Amino acid sequence: MSEFLISITPIEWLLDPLTHDFMRRALMVSALVGGVCGLLSCYMTLKGWALMGDAVSHAVMPGVVVAYALGLPFSLGAFVFGVGSVALIGFVKQKSRIKEDTVIGLVFTGFFALGLVLVSKIKSNIDLMQILFGSPLGISRSDVNQTLIISFIVISILLIFRKDLMLYCFDAKHARSIGINTGILHYLLLTLLSLSAVVGLQTVGIILVVAMLITPGATAYLLTDRFDKMTLLAVISSSFSSILGVYISYWSDIETGGSIVLVQTLIFLIAFLFAPRYGIFKNKTFINNN
Amino acid sequence: MNPIFKSHEKDFMRIEADQVCVDYNGTVALYDASLNLKAGSICGLVGMNGAGKSTFFKALMGFVRPSRGKIRINGMKVNQAQKEQSVAYVPQNEGIDYSFPVSVWDVVMMGRYGAMNIFRIPRESDRRAVVHALERVDLLDLRERPIGSLSGGQRKRAFLARAIAQRASVLLLDEPFSGVDVPTEKLMAELFLQFRQEGHTILISTHDLNHVRDFCDFVVLINKTVLAYGETSEVFTSENLNKTFGGIPPNPLSGPTSSKDFINE
Numbered sequence: 001m002s003e004f005l006i007s008i009t010p011i012e013w014l015l016d017p018l019t020h021d022f023m024r025r026a027l028m029v030s031a032l033v034g035g036v037c038g039l040l041s042c043y044m045t046l047k048g049w050a051l052m053g054d055a056v057s058h059a060v061m062p063g064v065v066v067a068y069a070l071g072l073p074f075s076l077g078a079f080v081f082g083v084g085s086v087a088l089i090g091f092v093k094q095k096s097r098i099k100e101d102t103v104i105g106l107v108f109t110g111f112f113a114l115g116l117v118l119v120s121k122i123k124s125n126i127d128l129m130q131i132l133f134g135s136p137l138g139i140s141r142s143d144v145n146q147t148l149i150i151s152f153i154v155i156s157i158l159l160i161f162r163k164d165l166m167l168y169c170f171d172a173k174h175a176r177s178i179g180i181n182t183g184i185l186h187y188l189l190l191t192l193l194s195l196s197a198v199v200g201l202q203t204v205g206i207i208l209v210v211a212m213l214i215t216p217g218a219t220a221y222l223l224t225d226r227f228d229k230m231t232l233l234a235v236i237s238s239s240f241s242s243i244l245g246v247y248i249s250y251w252s253d254i255e256t257g258g259s260i261v262l263v264q265t266l267i268f269l270i271a272f273l274f275a276p277r278y279g280i281f282k283n284k285t286f287i288n289n290n
Numbered sequence: 291m292n293p294i295f296k297s298h299e300k301d302f303m304r305i306e307a308d309q310v311c312v313d314y315n316g317t318v319a320l321y322d323a324s325l326n327l328k329a330g331s332i333c334g335l336v337g338m339n340g341a342g343k344s345t346f347f348k349a350l351m352g353f354v355r356p357s358r359g360k361i362r363i364n365g366m367k368v369n370q371a372q373k374e375q376s377v378a379y380v381p382q383n384e385g386i387d388y389s390f391p392v393s394v395w396d397v398v399m400m401g402r403y404g405a406m407n408i409f410r411i412p413r414e415s416d417r418r419a420v421v422h423a424l425e426r427v428d429l430l431d432l433r434e435r436p437i438g439s440l441s442g443g444q445r446k447r448a449f450l451a452r453a454i455a456q457r458a459s460v461l462l463l464d465e466p467f468s469g470v471d472v473p474t475e476k477l478m479a480e481l482f483l484q485f486r487q488e489g490h491t492i493l494i495s496t497h498d499l500n501h502v503r504d505f506c507d508f509v510v511l512i513n514k515t516v517l518a519y520g521e522t523s524e525v526f527t528s529e530n531l532n533k534t535f536g537g538i539p540p541n542p543l544s545g546p547t548s549s550k551d552f553i554n555e
Contacts (some may be wrong), residue, residue, distance in 0.1 A: 160409065173353070
C-alpha cells in the first residue's frame with residue numbers, strides 16, 4: 001500500500017477519487033452529515049447526553065429494518081423508533097424506581113436486540129453490515145435526498161433555537177423563570193438527536209454514530225471557552241474528519257465508518273494533549289497571561 | 291436610573307400569595323401560606339432548612355404547582371408575569387456547570403432573552419441593560435472572562451446582574467448571602483437598599499437573622515406554613531423565632547449562622 005501511495009502525487013491523491021460519481025456523493029454526504037452531527041454534538045456534550053445519544057442511535061435499528069421491509073424511507077422508521085425509545089425511557093423512569101442510566105441501557109439494548117431478531121426473521125435484501133457499519137461509498141440517490149432534507153431541517157432548527165437550547169443546557173431553571181417553555185426545548189433536542197442519529201448512521205453506521213454525536217463537541221470543548229466558537233470548531237473538525245476518513249478509506253481500502261471515527265478520535269487526542277488551555281501539555285504562558 | 295415599570299403594575303400588590311398549599315406526592319411541604327408585598331419593600335423569608343422556604347420560592351416561580359391557593363405577581367398569574375419579565379429569580383446555583391463555555395457577558399445577556407425576539411439577537415437596549423447591570427455589581431471589567439474563572443462571590447454577583455438585566459419589578463433571591471465573601475456581601479446589601487428605593491419588591495430567603503434585621507422591612511417566619519408575618523420590628527421576637535426554629539433558640543444577636551450544624555435533616 002505504501003508503495004502505491006508513493007507513486008502518486010498529493011494532487012492526484014485529492015483529485016482522483018473525485019472522478020468517480022459515487023465518491024463525489026460519498027464525500028458530500030459525509031461532510032454534510034459530519035457538519036450536522038458536529039453541530040449537535042456541542043449540545044450533547046454540554047447537556048451530558050452522551051449515553052442518550054448512544055441509546056437513540058441503537059434504538060433506531062428495528063425502525064430501519066421495518067421501514068426497509070415495508071418499502072418506506074428508512075429515515076422514517078428510524079425516526080419513529082428513535083423518538084419512541086426516548087419516550088419509553090422517560091416513561092419507565094417516571095413509573096419505576098430504577099435510575100435513569102439503567103433505564104437507558106435497558107431500553108436501547110432491548111430495541112437493538114429486536115432489530116437484530118427482525119433482520120434475521122424478515123427475509124429481504126437488508127444488508128445487516130450496512131446498517132451496523134454504514135456505507136457512504138454505496139449510498140443511493142434516494143438516500144442522498146433523505147439526508148439532504150433531514151440535514152436541512154436539523155440545521156435550521158439548531159440555528160433558530162441556538163440561544164434557547166444553549167440556555168436550556170446551561171441553566172434550564174433560568175429559562176423557565178423567564179417564561180421559556182423548557183418542556184418543548186427538551187423534546188426538541190431529543191427529536192434533533194433522533195434525526196441526527198438517522199443521518200449519522202448512513203456514514204458510520206448504528207454502532208459508531210454516537211462518536212459523531214459526541215467526539216467533535218468534546219474536542220471543541222477542550223479548545224475554547226466560547227459557545228459560538230465551540231460550535232464552529234466542532235462543525236469544522238467533524239466535517240474534516242468525515243472527508244479525510246472517506247479519502248483514507250478509498251485509498252487504503254479500509255472500512256469507511258471506522259476510518260472516519262478514527263480520524264475524529266485522533267483529532268480529539270491531539271486536542272487532549274496539546275489544547276492551549278485545557279490540554280495535558282498546556283501552554284503555561286498562555287494560562288498565566290489570562 | 292429608575293427602571294420604568296409598566297403603568298398598570300403600580301396598582302397591584304407586587305406579590306400576592308393566598309392560602310398556598312404545596313404537596314409532593316402526598317407529603318405536605320407547605321400549607322396555607324399567605325403573603326402580600328407592596329412595591330418598594332424588602333421582605334426576608336426566614337425558616338429552617340426543610341421548613342418550606344425553597345418550596346415557597348418554587349411555587350412563586352411556578353416550578354411547582356400549588357395544590358390549593360392562589361399566587362399573583364403584579365396582579366398576573368405566575369407564568370404570565372414571567373412572560374412579561376415582571377419577576378426575576380436568583381437561584382442558589384448548585385446545579386450550574388461552571389465549565390460551560392460562556393462568558394460573564396453571555397450569562398448576564400441571558401437575562402434579556404425573554405425580552406428579545408425568537409432569534410435572541412441583542413438590540414442596543416439589551417446591550418445597555420447588560421452594561422448597566424454589570425456596572426451595578428462591579429463586574430464590567432471581567433465581562434469577557436469565562437464564567438468558571440470567577441470566584442464564588444463574583445459568580446453570585448454575575449447571576450445577580452443577570453436578574454438586574456431583566457429589569458423586573460419583583461426580585462426573588464434564594465439564599466443570596468450563602469458562601470459569599472465580605473465585599474460581595476456589602477455590595478449586595480447596598481444594592482438591595484437601592485432597589486427598594488427604586489420601587490423594586492424583593493423577597494430574600496435567608497437563615498442569617500442579622501441580614502433580616504439590617505435591611506428587611508418585613509419578615510415572614512416559616513415552618514411548613516407562615517408562622518408570623520409583618521414588619522420586622524414587630525415580628526422579630528424571640529418567641530416567634532423559637533417557634534420558627536423548632537424550640538432551638540438561635541442566638542438573637544448573631545443568628546444561626548452555622549445553622550447547618552443543627553438544622554440538617
